[in-house]
Amino acid sequence: MKIVTVGTGMAAAEFVQQLRLGGFDDEIVMLSDEPHAPYSPCVIPYLLAGEPPNNVYWKGRDFYQRYRITARLNETVVKIDREQGRLRTASGLVEGYDKLFFAAGSRSWFPRPEWLGVEGVFGFKTLSDMQAIDRYIEEQAVRRAVVVGGGFIGLDAALALRHRGLQVSLVHCHERLLERMTDADGGRFATDQLKQRSGIAFHMSAEVASLDSRNGQLHGVRLQSGTAIEASLLIVATGFKPNSAALTGVEGGVAVGDDLLADPRVLVAGDVAVTRHAISGPDGLYATAPNAIAQARVAAANILGGNERYAGSLNANILRKHLDFPVVSAGLFEGEAVTFTNDRLFRRVYLQDGRIHGYILVGDSRLAGYIYNLYVSRESVAANIAGILADIRGESYYRSLMDLAPAAINC
Ligand SMILES: Cc1cc2nc3c(=O)[nH]c(=O)nc-3n(C[C@H](O)[C@H](O)[C@H](O)COP(=O)(O)OP(=O)(O)OC[C@H]3O[C@@H](n4cnc5c(N)ncnc54)[C@H](O)[C@@H]3O)c2cc1C
Structure with missing residues (x-):
């Protein structure tokens, strides 16, 4: 059986490694x-912060040789x-498959694609983006940067640039x-604290109207x-x-069930997959x-003859790089809110039927696990x-509680 993956990213690498370790020959x-x-x-x-590239090739730089991959x-x-079981690339290459693992991820969305024509404007998604930004910072001796977007990735980028010593504005x-x-309260708390602690100049409720460029190179934004x-x-x-268009013709992702199949010969995983929560x-x-990674493991197990079902996805996120001020959350912010806050922390859990439906922890990740x-x-x-939210203890205390979690909660 010939297996082809679209993508060599986190999902595809995990899938292929599991196949080889499971004896697939x-x-x-x-691709x-x-x-x-x-x-x-x-x-x-x-890497953007200037730290050594130790873990970027997370399965080894020799991955293709080690796992006998073309x-x-x-x-x-x-x-x-999908009828013929083959794919085509922009260069005209045609590749046939018996099973396809489609894990093409996602790409940066640019509200104004024409900005990319200006030297000094980048997306922040791929290692290639990162290498181009790094080269540009060094060659142009960049001192000042603007990041547009105050979500997880934008903040990650802004904090990294600040850590590297640049003056950073975030719009x-x-x-x-x-x-x-x-939610509104947790977000406001996080925003106020990040304004005080990060050294970044924040421009809130703001949009970039135009770029100031000279000879094709960025000089500023208005x-x-x-x-x-x-x-x-x-x-x-x-x-x-x-990046779903090559498979489905449209860009909204690929919907799959718990078998992760788009059809009997095509498995889908990673950022491109629309899955159940x-x-x-x-x-x-x-x-x-x-x-x-969880999706890739289920897909590989089933190729190896198993009959596993994907247990569903979680929207759990932890922003914790380059500043000792983490923001952690998961689930939906609906139901009865139970909150503990002081001048440094914001901890809120949403309950439905007595169970956690969603949570937000700002300023402290000790309780996160x-x-x-x-x-x-x-x-x-x-x-x-x-009581749990109001109790301020060290991380080791919560680790020890995790072993005892059921007893501690039921008593
Ligand atoms: C800056 C940044 C920070 C992140 N931080 C975190 C974090 O802290 N925690 C966390 O859980 N997640 C984080 N993520 C998200 C995480 O990286 C992704 O969820 C994960 O990589 C998804 O794996 P994937 O295989 O679906 O996609 P990717 O790893 O993005 O791989 C997609 C692959 O598809 C290839 N590809 C795309 N289109 C085509 C095409 N048409 N033809 C051929 N190949 C194609 C790409 O080259 C790539 O090999 C971060 C993402 C970014 C960008």
Whole structure:
């Protein structure tokens, strides 16, 4: 059986490694529109901050040789003929398959694609983006940068640039940062604290109206309010689009059930897959590394003869790089809110039927593992959650509690 993957990203690399470790000996071909060995995009902000590229090739730089893969790199898959079981790339390469693992991820979405024609404007999604930004910062001795977008990725980028020593302005269209990861109170708390602690100049409820460029190179941006910001680097982090068009003809992602099949010969996983929420959310694009890896493992197990079902995705996120001020959340922010807050922390859990339906932890991630455990275990916590949130202990205390979680919660 010949297996072909579209993508060499986190989902595809995990899938292929599991196949080989499980004894799959037949031909495997992996295609990517980038030139790299499999890498982890999660590590890119560390590289942007100027830290060593230790973990970026998370399964080893020799991945293709070690797992006997035919790697077709710099090949953009443009069309998949599911009837015939073959795909075509932009360069005209045609590859047949018995089973296709479609894990093409997502790409940066640019509100104004024409900005990319200006030197100094970048997306922040791929290792290739990262390498181009790094080169540009060094060659142009960049001192000032603007990031557009105050979501998870935009903040990750802004904090990394600040860590590297640049003056950073962040422009966000909303009145608070991280509005998808937080509710109104948690988001406001996070925004106020980040304003005080990060050293970033935030421009809230603001949009970039135009770029100031000279001889094709960025010199600054002008906001709709008329404010001008001097900068020679602009990172646009305003969202992602799933790369589903080659398979489905449309861009909204690929809907799959718990078998992760789009059809009997095509498996789908990672950021491009529309999946069920494991606990209480709607079907959606749940673009995190743990979801991608869990899906890849189920797909590989089934190719190896198993009959596994995907347990669903979680929208659990932790922003914790380059500033000792984490923001952690998961689930839906609906139901009875139980809150503990002081001048440094904001901890809120939403309960439905006594169980955690969603949570937000700002300023402190010590409780994160414990609350996550309570959330996924579906324990009833109504009787003691207020005490748990108000109790300020070290991380080791919560680790020890996790071993005892059921007894501690039921007593
Ligand atoms: C800056 C950044 C920070 C992140 N931080 C975190 C974090 O802290 N925690 C977390 O859980 N998640 C994080 N993520 C998200 C995480 O990286 C993704 O959820 C994960 O990589 C998804 O895996 P994937 O295989 O679906 O996609 P990817 O790893 O993006 O791989 C997609 C692959 O498809 C290829 N491809 C795309 N289109 C085509 C085409 N047409 N033809 C051929 N190949 C194609 C690409 O080259 C790539 O090889 C971060 C993402 C970014 C960008």
